[in-house]
Amino acid sequence: RKEVEQDPGPFNVPEGATVAFNCTYSNSASQSFFWYRQDCRKEPKLLMSVYSSGNEDGRFTAQLNRASQYISLLIRDSKLSDSATYLCVVNGSGYGNKLVFGAGTILRVKS
Amino acid sequence: DAGVTQSPTHLIKTRGQQVTLRCSPKSGHDTVSWYQQALGQGPQFIFQYYEEEERQRGNFPDRFSGHQFPNYSSELNVNALLLGDSALYLCASSPWTGSNAQHFGDGTRLSIL
Numbered sequence: 001r002k003e004v005e006q007d008p009g010p011f012n013v014p015e016g017a018t019v020a021f022n023c024t025y026s027n028s029a030s031q032s033f034f035w036y037r038q039d040c041r042k043e044p045k046l047l048m049s050v051y052s053s054g055n056e057d058g059r060f061t062a063q064l065n066r067a068s069q070y071i072s073l074l075i076r077d078s079k080l081s082d083s084a085t086y087l088c089v090v091n092g093s094g095y096g097n098k099l100v101f102g103a104g105t106i107l108r109v110k111s
Numbered sequence: 112d113a114g115v116t117q118s119p120t121h122l123i124k125t126r127g128q129q130v131t132l133r134c135s136p137k138s139g140h141d142t143v144s145w146y147q148q149a150l151g152q153g154p155q156f157i158f159q160y161y162e163e164e165e166r167q168r169g170n171f172p173d174r175f176s177g178h179q180f181p182n183y184s185s186e187l188n189v190n191a192l193l194l195g196d197s198a199l200y201l202c203a204s205s206p207w208t209g210s211n212a213q214h215f216g217d218g219t220r221l222s223i224l
Contacts, residue, residue: 004153032211043201043215044154087153091211098144098167099203099213101153 001026006088006102013109017078021105023071023088032091033064035073037084038104044087047073078109113138115204115216123222124192132187132219136204142166143185144213145177146201154201160185161207189221197223 006023013019025033033050048055050062050071061074071088085104091097116135124130136143142161146154156169160179179185183204189196199220203213 034212041199041220043218046212046214049212097211098156098159098169099146099154099211100156101146103151103153 002102003027003100004088004090004102006105008103008105010106010108013078013107015078015080015109015111017109018074018076019078019107020075021073021086021088021107023073023102025069025071025088025090025100027090027092027100028069030069030090030092033062033071034089034091034099035060035062035071036087036089036101038087039084044101047086075107078107080109080111083107083109115140115202115214117200117202117216117219119219120217121220121222123224125224126192126194128192129188129190130192130221132189132200132202132221133184134187134202134204134216135184136202137214140204140206140214141183142205142207143179143183144203144205145185145187146203147171148199148201148218150198157187192223194223197221 035047036044037047038044050064054063059076063072087104088102144159145157148154158168163179174190176188199218201218202216205213
């Protein structure tokens with residue numbers, strides 16, 4: 001079983017749609033959680049951290065369920081520029097630990 | 112404020128050769144991590160350096176080695192290159208303490224012929 005699992009998609013949605021991505025992780029000791037965005041042939045860029053209480057950044061909302069070891073990302077009012085691969089990322093406990101990436105979920109927003 | 116910089120951008124090598132990739136971390140960051148990303152996959156952790164020592168290592172063979180310099184920059188060395196080593200190699204930096212979010216460089220795209 002992979003440490004971080006995501007639906008690879010692709011998710012094909014029209015502009016303005018709301019889309020949700022889910023992710024599960026296997027290491028119950030994980031302490032930090034992130035969503036990264038990666039454009040084709042580019043480096044991953046931090047989209048947002050994910051907190052236990054849930055957090056929002058503009059059109060993006062992230063949720064964490066520690067009991068179920070489940071992370072989600074909701075994108076409202078999708079834009080063409082949201083088309084990318086979204087990587088679910090988990091970090092271990094303590095300082096300076098490695099990031100464990102899911103394989104990514106592909107989002108394609110169409111006009 | 113310069114972000115994470117990597118060199119070279121692209122590299123073509125043949126099987127059996129050796130390669131060295133370089134990374135300069137973001138200003139204020141003292142920890143450097145290296146990742147390998149094969150096509151269609153998420154990045155896979157290779158190893159992490161802090162205070163010029165390898166602190167953690169992923170599931171990669173000894174052909175993969177690294178170094179960190181006093182100015183926090185780092186090198187990734189791969190010996191005896193295999194076709195399967197073809198990938199995007201990403202360097203990420205972060206502070207050792209505080210938030211664990213890491214910032215990535217543009218990567219080095221390595222092709223093995």
